[in-house]
Amino acid sequence: MRLMRYLLSALLLYSGQASAECLTRGTGDMGIVIERAAGSVQVVDRRAHRALFRIEGLGDLSHASAVYSPDERYAYIFGRDGGLTRIDILCGTITHRVVQGGNSIGGAISQDGNLIAVSNYEPGGVKVFAASDLRLIADIPATPVNSEKRSKTVGLVDAGEQRFVYSLYDTGETWILDMSDPANPVIQKHEKIGQLPYDALITRDGRYYIAGLFGQDGLALLDLWHPERGTRLILEDYGKGEQKLPVYKMPHLEGWAMAGNRAFLPGVGHHQVLVVERGEWNTLAKIPVYGQPVFVMARPDGRQIWVNFAFPDNDTIQVIDTETLKVVKTLKPGKGALHMEFAPRGEEVWISIRDKDEVQVYDTRKLQLTHTLPVAKPSGIFFTARAHTTGL
């Protein structure tokens, strides 16, 4: 029924729009929403709370993510099936598309906006493309696991100085890929960082790269101001002696929230959000929450942390006050609350509600629902302001 409602409204919305006509406007208040099951993307006006275009034919978009060109006109979408698609959000069209791998997990754009790197599970490695036309610039295979397989690559981020940083899941490594000279990529390998790194993040200033480890306690930290010092384990004691719960969805570290000098991160296998002091990386507090956190995201001013949860608790969102470290609101937006994206100045947050086929918009001051947009099986939401943030 919801799908029918969605299709009808979509039909009404898009029928009035001549497909070849491009918009003449700024893009700073625009964004995209991934429709994970349909393999399509909606281009949205985030202030008008409405869709502008729907772009189809992007393949398998489960776990899809996106980055923006520096001019905020083009979005690069990384699909699960290895598809890399460049879309023009002013025209609602696909400008370039390549299927660059068998199975991929995400990507990043270089500091200067000229290179797009994609992280692949199959075949394991990273490929780098020209942002202008998606032609292949470099192919960097990962460490072999056996004669047939190479390590999966995860947690790919852009760091400063034309570097990309990523980790190798099967072999427990972090690699820094320096693309300063695109014709001669330079790789610096950090081995034995810990067991089974599954995702990673880079702090907004681009200094710290931190990989989450599934195979052991703790996280692997690399100081990119001093890569020669190698990685070190932080929060090693976390989880020790405590019974971990089964993990029904791996947490995402990309949204790792920094508020002031504190970092907030999802506890793996625990119904907790960890509060950690930046620099020393000691645990300051453990905040009990409703379920196992997936995304732990700070409102841009750092005053609130919004948390969503893994199956079977993915019908709930909680809001934490960063001064009192208390949960101040528990929302029940619907099953499959998969992703959240704040307006760049934080007045609103958009939340994908998969099982309701809608995106809900909340006023973050009143903590109230203000708008609902029909979107088929929505997952990732990406606003154009990401174009100017390291690691996004």
Add this chain to the structure above:
Amino acid sequence: MPKIIAVMTALLIAGIGSAMSAEIPSQRQSELLYLLKHDCGSCHGMRLEGGLGPALTARRLAPYGVEFLALTIIQGRPGTPMPPWRPFISEPEAQWLAQQLKQGIRP
């Protein structure tokens, strides 16, 4: 409505007729397939072609028996991210799911 059609199609493709399916009500079957697509899919890929977890295609699963797969669903695989689904899936349901996978279902 489209969901029902999808499930019907899936059932036809899978050639259900065994005694096993009779024990799982059709409503529950569709819930299980939705779970397979969207929740198992977050690691195994929505098309079950693999992700952090291995592909769950009939070809990939050919070396394993239904019993083993059902047990994997119920108990998980210690040392890997595969969790035990026992709190949410019963043993007959896991058997049914394992059969679907062996027969090459694409939810």
